[in-house]
């Protein structure tokens with residue numbers, strides 16, 4: 001088995017898609033060899049930037065992830081995409097393939113796309129997702145985009161461990177901005193006001209702005225989450241968004257913050 005593992009490590013490091021898929025399946029299924037392989041991959045991880053993308057159902061996460069991945073690819077970056085779907089009994093690429101209209105050139109251009117589904121607890125899901133991200137990291141993906149729905153426990157967990165977390169807002173959220181305040185304000189490094197082509201965008205922007213202005217800031221040099229307006233269906237605002245993402249990554253790097261633990265926690 002030891003030799004086997006070495007073989008898998010090699011294939012994954014070369015970006016071999018079937019090997020990556022197999023490894024993630026083992027992890028999802030909670031198989032012992034998945035964990036064994038992860039341990040062997042760990043020395044080859046720690047380079048990727050994990051970008052968490054969260055927001056309400058239908059807020060445009062998949063479209064936005066698609067735009068971001070495509071932009072990163074035009075800049076010569078390699079990308080992996082994980083979509084977390086707690087409500088789905090399915091796993092594998094088929095579901096996401098149906099839901100995401102790929103601007104990204106899957107595989108050939110270096111984007112690996114995978115939909116993660118829960119087989120057990122939500123805690124298990126977030127754990128499996130982060131482990132899958134490690135596999136992609138070892139496979140040389142420089143950016144890993146993780147789409148999660150809403151602000152359930154799994155999402156918050158993933159957000160906490162991602163290097164940067166985007167929270168999508170949409171016009172017409174109205175009082176929802178107030179309601180989501182507690183959970184979301186803590187995890188957002190960058191707010192994305194998507195569907196900014198629709199009426200009501202300014203109002204949501206103002207509401208978030210005012211919430212941010214009253215939010216207690218521990219230190220003067222604390223990060224102030226920006227609000228970036230996008231229209232994911234028209235590929236608008238994506239460059240500005242990537243700029244905000246990079247700015248945050250630089251900011252947290254300068255402070256020695258890296259949320260993804262390099263060594264498995266348990």
Ligand SMILES: Nc1nc2c(ncn2[C@@H]2O[C@H](COP(=O)(O)OP(=O)(O)OP(=O)(O)O)[C@@H](O)[C@H]2O)c(=O)[nH]1
Nearest residue numbers: 056057058059060061062063194195230231232233
């Ligand atoms: N007008 C407008 N519609 C958008 C925009 N972005 C996404 N949509 C539409 O919103 C719907 C949902 O988009 P998705 O990208 O699937 O949203 P999602 O957040 O991934 O959805 P779930 O994964 O089901 O939670 C689709 O019909 C999109 O065409 C936008 O910027 N403007």
Ligand SMILES: [Mg+2]
Nearest residue numbers: 061062099147
């Ligand atoms: Mg989606």
